[in-house]
Amino acid sequence: MEGLETEIAEWRDFIARALEGQEVEELEGHLRDQIADLTKAGLTDDEAFLVAVRRIGGVDDLSREFAREHSGRLWRQLVVSDDEESPKSRWPVTLAFAMAAAITIQVARLAAGFPAEESSWLTRNLSLLVLPFLAGYFAWRRRLAPLHWLFALAPFVVAAAVVNLYPFVAGGSTELLVAAHLPVAVWFVVAYPYMGGAPGSHERRMDYVRFTGEWLIYYVLIALGGGVLLGLTTLILEPAGVDSELIVEWALPSGAAGAVVVAAWLVEAKQRVVENMAPALTMVFSPLFAVMLVGSAVVYAVTGLGGAFDRELLGVFDLMMVVVLGLVLYGVCARDPSKPPGWTDRIQLVAMAGALVLDLMVLGVMIARISELGFTPNRTAALGLNLVLLVALSGTALLTARFLKRDSTIHRLERWQTGYLPVFAVWAAVVVVVLPPLFGFV
């Protein structure tokens, strides 16, 4: 009997490498039931153990099957099946992509006349100088066929043509709007190579959302580390008479561009780290955001929005709404789908309710202003963004509420969210492509 227990313990440790705690417990229960039945039928402990283990199947197959089911752990499937190439052998190519992005940004800057002039051309094209390398990196990682490489990179060419052939009035608001919306549209373009050239499925989209959140975390961490490094460098070299501003001016853009690729590499190479950290961060910040949103909703409901309302505040409001939505979206995709509704879901609902109230107030003010003064590029873009956000927030809030009442499943909420994602991409693309000619490029 003792021998059997040791054998079971060893087997449990072995499968625990690839599976989660509850799955291991469930499988162990299964193994023990099977062994009990087999020994009752006359087999010895050893024989029964061997047969039972054999029947449960190989750990590789099992973990792959589980990984497919919990698509969030898709990386494990990659890890399991990617035998011929270890993560270590990937970093030189990754580094090459990062370096290419870093060098491109410097070349473009010099071509734009840096440091003699501040170029709006550079601001407008910034995302097109960096993100193609991220797309290329994923196209290489996912081993896309040549035709899919073409599909992955063609949107960048189209975007570059649009952004550079439009006769923008220098310093006009449409140009600024394009600079703000193009990165969003282009980020969705990167989704294509990320998904391995097979777009569309709900699980893949969810993976991309998760990737975006985790990439952001890594990027912020790298930025913090980079800031410390730059600060120390200037402190050390200043006494030697080196112009510290020069160092920052040249190192910062390259670092920021290269970090885009490096962060993406880290998300996949060090998945476990961020996988544990991200839900914790969501858990910490969701309540804080909920308090902040409800607080501001109350404040503005009392004081009214009209007086304090200007263009900057509008931008802040929109940014906040995007952050809340991102937090909720990320919170949903990072949560364990098998868990029943809990307090985090309730807090997120509160945060969404606060954001909804604020969004409605903003919309009211904006519509009043538009009916009084007419459409401008800025007002149109802001109105559209707020409407897109309003639908996203109310839909998510409604489904969360139904999920809390156990009227609906988390799965339906996930599906609704991933189904709505293209709307953001389309709106960003509309602002980039349609809005400027509509308003005469002013």
Place this chain on the structure above:
Amino acid sequence: MLTWYRRCVIVQIDKDLVAASATPLVLAILAEGDSYGYAILRRVRRLSAGEIEWTDGMLYPLLHRLHRLGYVATEWRASPEGRRRRYYTITEEGRRALTRRRSQWATVTRALDDVWGRFVVLPFAGA
């Protein structure tokens, strides 16, 4: 002879067919009452007289998928031996899915029966 024939059939049941029938089979078993993984497998074996062979472990990813889709609810209960055991209960959504699958399968088998009814002799039929 019979065992040989049976082994032959086991090998012949197409993987895709086993996969396609797994969901309705599990849902139907759960519609009879709450159950846990090992008992579900035992029931499948008995129902098919051992002809539908699953790799035991594969049942669990399937059960988790059904759970995510909202077709089943789960709960840890204590087994008579004092261990924890994960029980699965079919939900209303699951029952609806089962009804849907059932009518789909009925259509398929009816169509197959119609076609095959014209050929009287099946290979191995006399074994």
